[in-house]
Amino acid sequence: MNKNILVAFGGVSPEHEVSVLSAMQAISALEETNYSLIPLYITKSGRWLTGEYLLDLEHYQDLDELVQQAVPCTFSHNEMGKPVLLETEKQGLFSSRQTHSIYAVLPAFHGSEGENGAFQGTCDMYNLPFAGSGIFASSLGMDKVKAKEMCRAHDIPVVDxxxxxxxxxxxxxxxxxxxxxxxxxxxxxxxxxxxxxxxxxxxxxxxxxxxxxxxxxxxxxxxxxxxAVSPLMEINCSVLGDPEEAQPSVCERPLGKEETLSFEDKYQSDDGGNKGMASADRVIPADIPDELTNKIQDMALTIFKTFRAAGVARLDFLVNAETNELYFNEINTIPGSFSFYLWKESSISIEELMVELIEIARTQHQRKIGRVRSYETNLLSQKAVQGIKGLKNKES
CATH class of the missing domain: 3.30.1490.20 (ATP-grasp fold, A domain)
Structure with missing residues (x-):
C-alpha cells in the first residue's frame, strides 16, 4: 500500500505564515520515512493547491508565482468509491487528471478554519484519517470563552x-x-x-x-x-496521545520582552523566524519547583482528556510568580512546530513525533470505522413514500 501523507497547511487565517513554517518542519522530518508526502496548500483566499513546487519553503517568498506553479485540487472519490486527492487541472495536452490515495492527513493549520474543526469535519465527511483532535476538541480549543466555561464546569482554575x-x-x-x-x-x-x-x-x-x-x-x-495575573510567569506543557491514553511532556517557561508574550516573541526571534515556535526563547525544562511541574502536567492531562483532544497539543498556563497560583490559559490543538522542542527533551525526535501522530490518526480512524455507522432500514420504502404523498394531498 502506498502510504501517502497529505500535509495540509496555510488557510484563511492571520496565522497563515506560521502554518507554512510548521508544515515545512513536518515535511522535512518525514522525508526519510517510508511515507510519500503530498502538500495540500490552502491560499489566503481559500484556494486548494498541490504539487511538488509547494515542498520548497523558499518558493513562498513569491506567492503569485507559487499559485501559478501549483495545481488546483480537491477531495473526491475514485471509481471504487475510495477518497482521494484529485488534481483538477491537466498538466499537459495529453495528460489526465491525477488522483492520490490518502493514508492519512496531517493538518498543520493554525487558527481559524484550519484549526477550529472545519477542516477536520471535511476529512470526516470523506472518511479520511487525520492527525490531531477531532471536531469537538478543535472547535472548543479555538473558542477561548467556551474553553474557560468547560474548565470552570470541571473545577479547573481560570482567571476572571x-x-x-x-x-x-x-x-x-x-x-x-x-x-x-x-x-x-x-x-x-x-x-x-x-x-x-x-x-x-x-x-x-x-x-x-x-x-x-x-x-x-x-x-x-x-x-x-x-x-491580568501579576507578577506573571507563563508555563506550557504538551500532551501526546488520545482521550483514553496520553502522556505529558516536560514543561517550558517562555521568555519575552514583556510580561505577556507577543507574536514577535514567539516567531520573530534572531533566526528570522524560520523555525516557527522552535525559535522562541524559552527555558526547558522550566525552572520551577517539582511540585508545580507535577501539578501542571497533571492538569494538562486532565484538560486534554476532558476536551477529548488527540494527537499532540500544547496547553498554556498562567502562574502567579509569587504565590505559584495556577490558572489554565488555553489549549492549542495544533501547536506551533507541533511542540517537538518539548518532546525532544523526552528523547522523542521530531521524526518519531510525526510518525506517532500519523499512527494515532490511523488508530483513531480504525476505531471509528469499526463501529456500526449506518442502520439497515429503508425509510424511503413504498409505505413511507405513500405517507408523504398523503400528507401533500392533505396540504393541498
Missing part, C-alpha cells in the same frame, strides 16, 4: 474575565467598561478565536483598554478581557 461581541460593544460600551472595571486593572484583551498572540494587548486603564478593544476587533467580532 468578561466577554462580549462587537455589536454589544457598540450598544453598551459604558456598561461593558464598568463590568471590566470590577475585574480591576491591568487586564488582557484577546480575540476569542485566534492564537499566536495576534491581537492580544495589555491595558492598564480605560483609555488603553478602549484602544486595545478597537484593535482586537480588527481580528475577531468576539473578544475576551481577562484579569
Amino acid at each position: 474575565s468578561v466577554d462580549f461581541y462587537e455589536s454589544q460593544w457598540e450598544k453598551a460600551q459604558d456598561e461593558i467598561l464598568d463590568e471590566i472595571d470590577e475585574l480591576g486593572f491591568p487586564v488582557i484583551v484577546k480575540p476569542v478565536n485566534l492564537g499566536s498572540s495576534i491581537g492580544v494587548e495589555r491595558a492598564d486603564d480605560r483609555e488603553s483598554l478602549i484602544e486595545a478593544v478597537e484593535t482586537a476587533f480588527r481580528y475577531d467580532a468576539n473578544l475576551l478581557v481577562e484579569k
Whole structure:
C-alpha cells in the first residue's frame, strides 16, 4: 500500500505564515520515512493547491508565482468509491487528471478554519484519517470563552474575565467598561478565536483598554478581557496521545520582552523566524519547583482528556510568580512546530513525533470505522413514500 501523507497547511487565517513554517518542519522530518508526502496548500483566499513546487519553503517568498506553479485540487472519490486527492487541472495536452490515495492527513493549520474543526469535519465527511483532535476538541480549543466555561464546569482554575461581541460593544460600551472595571486593572484583551498572540494587548486603564478593544476587533467580532495575573510567569506543557491514553511532556517557561508574550516573541526571534515556535526563547525544562511541574502536567492531562483532544497539543498556563497560583490559559490543538522542542527533551525526535501522530490518526480512524455507522432500514420504502404523498394531498 502506498502510504501517502497529505500535509495540509496555510488557510484563511492571520496565522497563515506560521502554518507554512510548521508544515515545512513536518515535511522535512518525514522525508526519510517510508511515507510519500503530498502538500495540500490552502491560499489566503481559500484556494486548494498541490504539487511538488509547494515542498520548497523558499518558493513562498513569491506567492503569485507559487499559485501559478501549483495545481488546483480537491477531495473526491475514485471509481471504487475510495477518497482521494484529485488534481483538477491537466498538466499537459495529453495528460489526465491525477488522483492520490490518502493514508492519512496531517493538518498543520493554525487558527481559524484550519484549526477550529472545519477542516477536520471535511476529512470526516470523506472518511479520511487525520492527525490531531477531532471536531469537538478543535472547535472548543479555538473558542477561548467556551474553553474557560468547560474548565470552570470541571473545577479547573481560570482567571476572571468578561466577554462580549462587537455589536454589544457598540450598544453598551459604558456598561461593558464598568463590568471590566470590577475585574480591576491591568487586564488582557484577546480575540476569542485566534492564537499566536495576534491581537492580544495589555491595558492598564480605560483609555488603553478602549484602544486595545478597537484593535482586537480588527481580528475577531468576539473578544475576551481577562484579569491580568501579576507578577506573571507563563508555563506550557504538551500532551501526546488520545482521550483514553496520553502522556505529558516536560514543561517550558517562555521568555519575552514583556510580561505577556507577543507574536514577535514567539516567531520573530534572531533566526528570522524560520523555525516557527522552535525559535522562541524559552527555558526547558522550566525552572520551577517539582511540585508545580507535577501539578501542571497533571492538569494538562486532565484538560486534554476532558476536551477529548488527540494527537499532540500544547496547553498554556498562567502562574502567579509569587504565590505559584495556577490558572489554565488555553489549549492549542495544533501547536506551533507541533511542540517537538518539548518532546525532544523526552528523547522523542521530531521524526518519531510525526510518525506517532500519523499512527494515532490511523488508530483513531480504525476505531471509528469499526463501529456500526449506518442502520439497515429503508425509510424511503413504498409505505413511507405513500405517507408523504398523503400528507401533500392533505396540504393541498
